[in-house]
Amino acid sequence: MLCDDCKKNPATIFFKEVLPEKVVELHLCGSCAHKRGLLLTKKMSPIEMLQRLLKEKSAKDEQIICGKCYLSLAEFKRIGRFGCVRCLETFKPYIKNLIKQIHHSEKHVGRHAEHGKQKGYEVYQLREQLKKALEKEAYEEAAAIRDKLKKFGVESAE
Amino acid sequence: MLNKIRWLVSGNGQHSEYADIVVSSRVRIARNVSQFNFDVKLKPADAERLLQFLRTTIGSLIKGEYIDIRQISALERESLLECHLISPAFLRKEKPTGLYISEDGDISIMLNEEDHLRIQALAAGMNIQQIADKIFSFEDSIGAELDFSFDETYGFITSCPTNLGTGFRGSVLLHLPGLVFTNEVEKVLKGALQIGMAVRGIYGEGSEIKGSLFQISNQHTLGLREEDLLQTITKLTSMIVDIEKKARDVIFSKARHEFEDKIFRSIAILRSARIISTDEVLNLLSAVRFGVGTGILKEVNLDVVNEIMLVSRPANIQLFYNEILEEHERDVRRADFIRSRLSRKTA
Ligand SMILES: [Zn+2]
Numbered sequence: 313m314l315c316d317d318c319k320k321n322p323a324t325i326f327f328k329e330v331l332p333e334k335v336v337e338l339h340l341c342g343s344c345a346h347k348r349g350l351l352l353t354k355k356m357s358p359i360e361m362l363q364r365l366l367k368e369k370s371a372k373d374e375q376i377i378c379g380k381c382y383l384s385l386a387e388f389k390r391i392g393r394f395g396c397v398r399c400l401e402t403f404k405p406y407i408k409n410l411i412k413q414i415h416h417s418e419k420h421v422g423r424h425a426e427h428g429k430q431k432g433y434e435v436y437q438l439r440e441q442l443k444k445a446l447e448k449e450a451y452e453e454a455a456a457i458r459d460k461l462k463k464f465g466v467e468s469a470e
Numbered sequence: 471m472l473n474k475i476r477w478l479v480s481g482n483g484q485h486s487e488y489a490d491i492v493v494s495s496r497v498r499i500a501r502n503v504s505q506f507n508f509d510v511k512l513k514p515a516d517a518e519r520l521l522q523f524l525r526t527t528i529g530s531l532i533k534g535e536y537i538d539i540r541q542i543s544a545l546e547r548e549s550l551l552e553c554h555l556i557s558p559a560f561l562r563k564e565k566p567t568g569l570y571i572s573e574d575g576d577i578s579i580m581l582n583e584e585d586h587l588r589i590q591a592l593a594a595g596m597n598i599q600q601i602a603d604k605i606f607s608f609e610d611s612i613g614a615e616l617d618f619s620f621d622e623t624y625g626f627i628t629s630c631p632t633n634l635g636t637g638f639r640g641s642v643l644l645h646l647p648g649l650v651f652t653n654e655v656e657k658v659l660k661g662a663l664q665i666g667m668a669v670r671g672i673y674g675e676g677s678e679i680k681g682s683l684f685q686i687s688n689q690h691t692l693g694l695r696e697e698d699l700l701q702t703i704t705k706l707t708s709m710i711v712d713i714e715k716k717a718r719d720v721i722f723s724k725a726r727h728e729f730e731d732k733i734f735r736s737i738a739i740l741r742s743a744r745i746i747s748t749d750e751v752l753n754l755l756s757a758v759r760f761g762v763g764t765g766i767l768k769e770v771n772l773d774v775v776n777e778i779m780l781v782s783r784p785a786n787i788q789l790f791y792n793e794i795l796e797e798h799e800r801d802v803r804r805a806d807f808i809r810s811r812l813s814r815k816t817a
């Protein structure tokens with residue numbers, strides 16, 4: 313196979329990377345890979361690092377299970393993804409080192425989520441229920457929903 | 471659909487400095503809503519409920535257009551990808567997904583991607599700070615409505631551990647024909663790697679002036695403040711721009727005629743071709759971009775270069791003519807399109 317770039321030299325380097333945006337596959341000769349700066353990206357990317365670290369399995373992994381989404385640590389190690397907001401808390405003692413190695417850090421700095429004030433989903437649900445109640449002219453039900461909405465400090469004119 | 475590329479061609483010729491070198495800037499943040507499971511554990515019915523919820527909430531905060539990915543054609547989906555508004559992973563999803571695009575076109579939000587929300591902003595030229603500001607001000611307003619998954623130690627909790635912390639990815643796309651010519655790409659990129667930036671030279675077809683597009687972005691999301699990441703990217707970019715400019719001086723002292731020849735031949739081919747492939751366009755445009763940036767080509771502006779770069783892509787060119795076209799027919803129409811764009815300015 314010839315190099316994708318120069319189309320002259322035989323391709324000696326196969327480069328594949330799964331980016332969030334696309335899967336990149338290149339067959340290059342040494343000199344073209346060099347020109348693209350690909351040889352120096354040999355330093356492992358966080359994704360590659362994750363994939364390598366997830367291979368370190370333990371017999372207990374099947375027993376460590378998230379109480380909210382029921383993802384086990386074993387499954388996490390297979391797919392490399394969390395199942396819900398609580399997985400991290402559950403797996404923390406076992407993946408601390410993994411996170412540290414991926415990020416070269418153990419502590420978040422930067423923007424924070426404002427906790428406790430948002431009632432977004434519940435309010436949204438109540439509003440949807442209210443809409444339906446009004447559609448079928450169930451006014452008592454609607455009044456009850458309005459009361460609940462008031463508890464969230466939401467006035468509902470609908 | 472093609473008005474979605476406003477983010478890249480909205481300069482009306484008024485581009486930021488070095489917009490020929492810094493082609494575009496991009497910022498994205500990943501966020502999840504605590505009440506709902508993440509992608510791998512999200513049931514289709516819950517995905518549907520989440521989608522409706524997010525759509526309603528976002529719609530109440532910013533004016534824009536909602537696109538139900540299931541409702542549009544394969545061609546339109548492909549076009550969104552070509553315009554960098556969605557990811558390939560997003561296209562492969564079987565669960566219900568949606569895309570929200572703000573009215574001015576500079577914020578786009580993928581709903582039910584790997585994370586519940588992937589909020590991104592794009593702009594032509596070196597505008598990473600401005601678009602980051604836009605993203606964060608939008609995040610402030612939506613963060614008051616949604617309970618984002620957050621951990622005091624590890625920051626925003628994302629589906630993939632590699633995004634923990636800020637969930638922030640900033641990147642710039644650089645056009646560096648000078649550095650490719652002087653063989654300094656490796657030296658420069660090595661420096662970038664050392665300060666935690668990932669560098670990819672994946673866009674161009676070939677070496678030399680043909681492709682010469684490189685993307686730099688932050689690798690890590692934990693333990694680094696967003697503003698520090700932005701500053702690092704900004705500093706690194708301006709450093710690379712300086713070296714690129716010096717390299718261009720070298721080109722002009724050593725190979726001026728060769729480069730001018732390449733630039734004028736490239737624009738001549740673009741203006742004359744009757745059949746042209748996407749790859750050929752990308753290579754020729756690189757020379758043209760270089761010519762525009764160095765003032766050698768005066769009658770073409772970067773908006774046109776950027777527009778041709780995006781509209782030339784296979785799905786976009788079909789959408790532009792609103793027809794399903796075979797490859798050969800696309801190559802013909804692409805040439806038509808480019809001739810019409812390049813003649814307008816020079817008549
Ligand atoms: Zn080669």
Ligand SMILES: [Zn+2]
Pocket residue numbers: 378379380381382383394395396397398399400
């Ligand atoms: Zn879980």
